[in-house]
Amino acid sequence: MSHWKQREGGGWFAIWLIRTIALRLGRGVARVLLYPIALYFFLRRADERLASRTYLARVLNRPVTNYDVFRHIHMFAATLLDRLFFLAHGERDFAVDVEGLQELDRCIDAGKGVLLIGSHQGSFEALRALGARRPDVPLRVVLDKQKTPALTAVLEALAPDVGAAVIDASRGGASVALAMAEGAAQGGMVALLADRGHRNEATRRVPFLGRPAPFPVGPWHLASALKIPVVLCMGIYLGGNRYRLIFEAFSDGIDVPRAERAAALDGLVARYAARVEHYARLYPFNWFNFYDFWQETGPAADEPAAAARVPSHSDA
Numbered sequence: 001m002s003h004w005k006q007r008e009g010g011g012w013f014a015i016w017l018i019r020t021i022a023l024r025l026g027r028g029v030a031r032v033l034l035y036p037i038a039l040y041f042f043l044r045r046a047d048e049r050l051a052s053r054t055y056l057a058r059v060l061n062r063p064v065t066n067y068d069v070f071r072h073i074h075m076f077a078a079t080l081l082d083r084l085f086f087l088a089h090g091e092r093d094f095a096v097d098v099e100g101l102q103e104l105d106r107c108i109d110a111g112k113g114v115l116l117i118g119s120h121q122g123s124f125e126a127l128r129a130l131g132a133r134r135p136d137v138p139l140r141v142v143l144d145k146q147k148t149p150a151l152t153a154v155l156e157a158l159a160p161d162v163g164a165a166v167i168d169a170s171r172g173g174a175s176v177a178l179a180m181a182e183g184a185a186q187g188g189m190v191a192l193l194a195d196r197g198h199r200n201e202a203t204r205r206v207p208f209l210g211r212p213a214p215f216p217v218g219p220w221h222l223a224s225a226l227k228i229p230v231v232l233c234m235g236i237y238l239g240g241n242r243y244r245l246i247f248e249a250f251s252d253g254i255d256v257p258r259a260e261r262a263a264a265l266d267g268l269v270a271r272y273a274a275r276v277e278h279y280a281r282l283y284p285f286n287w288f289n290f291y292d293f294w295q296e297t298g299p300a301a302d303e304p305a306a307a308a309r310v311p312s313h314s315d316a
Helices: 012-025 027-044 046-060 066-089 101-109 124-133 149-158 160-164 173-185 218-226 258-282
Strands: 095-099 114-118 139-143 189-193 203-208 211-216 230-239 242-251
Touching: 012 027, 012 066, 027 046, 027 066, 046 066, 066 124, 066 230, 095 124, 101 114, 101 230, 101 242, 114 173, 114 218, 124 139, 124 189, 124 230, 124 242, 139 173, 173 189, 173 218, 189 218, 203 258, 211 258, 218 258, 230 258, 242 258
Parallel strands: 095 242, 114 189, 114 230, 139 189
Antiparallel strands: 203 211, 230 242
16 A cells, blocks of 8 residues: 555646635535536545545444445545635634634744644644634644645745745745744744644654554654644644544653663654554544554554654645
8 A cells, every 4th residue: 555645636727616616616616516526436435435444433433334445535625625614714614613722822922833643533724713712822834835735835825924934844844843833932823733744754653542653752752842832733634524633732841861762762653653542542533544543554654764854734
């Protein structure tokens, strides 16, 4: 089964067509069209079907049906569609519940900036709902623009100001780290996802849904360098127009001593993976990693000599 970093599923015209239908005819019509679109991908994408079935069997602890796999793919399609509406209209079209906002406010008010770390669960775009609640605090998101160029171009056309605030992970580690530090120095929030590594990126294998799985260490090197509060965040999709934005304090500042680096990184990655698993079990159809996540059929996942790369907020 392939690594996650592959070409986006859908070309410029297909993405432009969905955008036009969604914004001209409305979210209701676009959501009806998601059923045949999801069915098409369910029928045509064998690797994604297998990845979904493998994950669902581990998180649900029961035999997985074809309907379960279709539901999983459809849920992902729904969150992708909603990215258009979050960018075009903010949270106007949605009912967004927020948990843990007081904890996030406490970290923001410390004035050192905040590192928001999420995973490919639900919609990271739901973070845009923070704009109405903390308009005084800028938000920058680390995103690999080269991963999905067609989708990225369409989304940035909808919200040029949001596009300008993106930190492009494809520019290289030093440039991205500097941009993140600048955002934090301004007292802002910097957000990234930490459950996927690039090829040849240093990882740690830690327990996840009953089996060891590789998680990248890059986010934790960055957190240690920034020395700012770290808050976990999840934009869980609840169906319909409902989302739950969850913030959970992780650390007031991460320090990875050189002499104890391996043990410290193991502990951080394991803690993070445990919280991802917690939310995966609560909201099993919200986890969108449609590839061989456990890497049980490929080469060894751990490459101690590999340089840690900057993680990015990317699509499935």
